[in-house]
Amino acid sequence: PPVVAIVGRPNVGKSTLVNRIIGRRQAVVEDVSGVTRDRVFYDAEWNGKPFTVADTGGWEYGVKGLDAKVADQAERAVDVADAVVFVVDATVGITATDEAIVTMLRKARKPIILAANKVDGQSQEADAAGLWGLGFGYPYPVSGLHGRGAADLLDSLVDELPEESAYKDVLTAQGPRRVAIVGRPNVGKSSLLNNLAGANRAVVDELAGTTRDPVDELVDLDGQIWEFIDTAGIRRRQHMASGSDYYASLRTRAALDRAEVAVVLLEASQPLSEQDVRIIQMVLDSGRAMVLAFNKWDLLHEDRRDDLEREIDLDFQHVAWAPRINISAKTGWHKNRLVPALETALDSWETRIPxxxxxxxxxxxxxxxxxxxxxxxxxxxxxxxxxxxxxxxxxxxxxxxxxxxxxxxxxxxxxxxxxxxxxxxxxxxxxxx
Ligand code: GDP
The missing domain is CATH 3.30.300.20 (K homology (KH) domain)
Structure with a gap:
C-alpha cells in the first residue's frame, strides 16, 4: 500500500493525529525524548483504501541543532512516502523550525496535505486560514484532540494517493534482511548455508501474513531472522558440463535482484579466477551491499596466511570498501563474523548523509x-x-x-x-x- 509520512516539528500534535488516523488499537506510544520508538510504520485504512502511515516522531539522527534535526527527519520520511501530511500548530503559526521543513517540502515533488492542528474551536479557524500563504493549498483545520476535521483531511489524502507505493523496498526492510550467497561452483556455498542453517532453520509461521518464495530459506542467526535467497539453487548439486556457467550467471543475477546484500564466497587458497571477477562485477552492477568471505581457511597452512592476506589486499583493491571475513564453512570457524559484517554493509547501504x-x-x-x-x-x-x-x-x-x-x-x-x-x-x- 502507499505510504503517507506525517511530518512536523515536535509538539505540534503529530502523535495525536497519527493515533486518530490509525485508530486506538495500534496507538503510538507517547514521545519520550531519547527513546526511539520501536515502530515506524502503521497500517491504516480510509474509505476502504489501505495505506501505511510512516510516523517520524521516533526517527532520531545525530544532526546538530533542533531545526536541522527535525528537517532531516522529515526529509527521510518524505523520501519514503507517496504523500505527506505536514502538521503545523495553527495556534503558534510558522516557526523557524517549520520553515526548514517548508523549504524541504517545496523541493519534494509529492502531494502535500497541510494539517492545521489544534483548531479545537471556532476561535482558531482564523489561525488556520493564515496558513494559506505557505502555498500547500487548503490548510485543513483539525483537532487531534477532539478528532474534529480529521475526516475531511483523510478524504483528500486518500484521493491524492496512488494505488501502490513506489517505495516497496523501504517497507520490506521491516521483514527479514535478504541475503544472496554467490560464488563459483564448489566454493562452499551449500556448505556455508548448511552450517548457518543447521538447527536454526526458522519456521515460516513466525512471520505470519508474509508470502515468500519456497526457494528461499529463513535462518535464525543470533536471534534475528535472515532470508537467504534461492537456496534451492544453491543446494541443487548439478554439474552440467556445458552451459552451466551461463545458467549459474542467470541464477546469480536473479538472486541479486531480490537480495539486499550479497556474500561473495571465494576460496582463500585459490587465485582470483575470471569467474570470481565476473561474479563480483555482477554484484557491483546490482548496486547491492557486499561482503567478501574467504572460505576453506582451514586448508591453509599457518605460514601461508600472512602472504595470502597481502595478495588478497592487492587483488581486491578496487573493492577495498567491502568487509572481508575469513571463514571455514566446513568447521564453522568464524561463522559468527558473518552477521556483524552483513549488518555493517546494510547500515552503510541505507545511510543518508544530511x-x-x-x-x-x-x-x-x-x-x-x-x-x-x-x-x-x-x-x-x-x-x-x-x-x-x-x-x-x-x-x-x-x-x-x-x-x-x-x-x-x-x-x-x-x-x-x-x-x-x-x-x-x-x-x-x-x-x-
Ligand atoms: P557450492 O558448489 O559452492 O555449493 O560448494 P559446496 O558447499 O558443495 O562445497 C564444495 C566442496 O568443498 C565440498 O566437498 C565441501 O565439503 C568442500 N568445502 C566447503 N567448505 C569448505 C571449507 O571451509 N573447508 C574445507 N576443507 N572444505 C570445504
Whole structure:
C-alpha cells in the first residue's frame, strides 16, 4: 500500500493525529525524548483504501541543532512516502523550525496535505486560514484532540494517493534482511548455508501474513531472522558440463535482484579466477551491499596466511570498501563474523548523509583541494545532495565537467569521511552550462 509520512516539528500534535488516523488499537506510544520508538510504520485504512502511515516522531539522527534535526527527519520520511501530511500548530503559526521543513517540502515533488492542528474551536479557524500563504493549498483545520476535521483531511489524502507505493523496498526492510550467497561452483556455498542453517532453520509461521518464495530459506542467526535467497539453487548439486556457467550467471543475477546484500564466497587458497571477477562485477552492477568471505581457511597452512592476506589486499583493491571475513564453512570457524559484517554493509547501504553535513564536507574539501585549472577554466562544485539510498547516490551540481581523477578523489574522500563500509556509492554530476 502507499505510504503517507506525517511530518512536523515536535509538539505540534503529530502523535495525536497519527493515533486518530490509525485508530486506538495500534496507538503510538507517547514521545519520550531519547527513546526511539520501536515502530515506524502503521497500517491504516480510509474509505476502504489501505495505506501505511510512516510516523517520524521516533526517527532520531545525530544532526546538530533542533531545526536541522527535525528537517532531516522529515526529509527521510518524505523520501519514503507517496504523500505527506505536514502538521503545523495553527495556534503558534510558522516557526523557524517549520520553515526548514517548508523549504524541504517545496523541493519534494509529492502531494502535500497541510494539517492545521489544534483548531479545537471556532476561535482558531482564523489561525488556520493564515496558513494559506505557505502555498500547500487548503490548510485543513483539525483537532487531534477532539478528532474534529480529521475526516475531511483523510478524504483528500486518500484521493491524492496512488494505488501502490513506489517505495516497496523501504517497507520490506521491516521483514527479514535478504541475503544472496554467490560464488563459483564448489566454493562452499551449500556448505556455508548448511552450517548457518543447521538447527536454526526458522519456521515460516513466525512471520505470519508474509508470502515468500519456497526457494528461499529463513535462518535464525543470533536471534534475528535472515532470508537467504534461492537456496534451492544453491543446494541443487548439478554439474552440467556445458552451459552451466551461463545458467549459474542467470541464477546469480536473479538472486541479486531480490537480495539486499550479497556474500561473495571465494576460496582463500585459490587465485582470483575470471569467474570470481565476473561474479563480483555482477554484484557491483546490482548496486547491492557486499561482503567478501574467504572460505576453506582451514586448508591453509599457518605460514601461508600472512602472504595470502597481502595478495588478497592487492587483488581486491578496487573493492577495498567491502568487509572481508575469513571463514571455514566446513568447521564453522568464524561463522559468527558473518552477521556483524552483513549488518555493517546494510547500515552503510541505507545511510543518508544530511544535506547540510554533506555540503560542509564538500565545501571544506574543495577549498583545500580545488579542481585543477584546465584551459583557463576551473570547474566548481556548487552544491551536493544525496539523491537516494540503497545504495547511497550523490549528485554534484557543478559549473563544469569534473575530470575523472578529481571525481575519484571526491569519491575516495567521501568514503574516508563517511565510511560506507560494505556499500557501493555512486556520484553523478549535473553540469551547469
Ligand atoms: P557450492 O558448489 O559452492 O555449493 O560448494 P559446496 O558447499 O558443495 O562445497 C564444495 C566442496 O568443498 C565440498 O566437498 C565441501 O565439503 C568442500 N568445502 C566447503 N567448505 C569448505 C571449507 O571451509 N573447508 C574445507 N576443507 N572444505 C570445504
Amino acid at each position: 544535506t547540510g553535513q554533506l555540503n560542509s564536507f564538500i565545501g571544506e574539501l574543495v577549498a583545500a583541494h580545488p579542481h585543477p585549472v584546465r584551459g583557463g577554466k576551473q570547474p566548481r562544485i556548487l552544491f551536493a545532495t544525496q539523491s537516494s539510498t540503497r545504495p547511497p547516490k550523490f549528485i554534484l551540481f557543478t559549473t563544469g565537467f569534473l575530470e575523472p581523477g578529481y571525481r575519484r578523489f571526491i569519491t575516495n574522500r567521501l568514503r574516508q569521511y563517511f565510511g560506507f563500509q560494505g556499500s557501493p556509492i555512486e556520484i553523478t554530476m549535473r553540469v551547469r552550462e
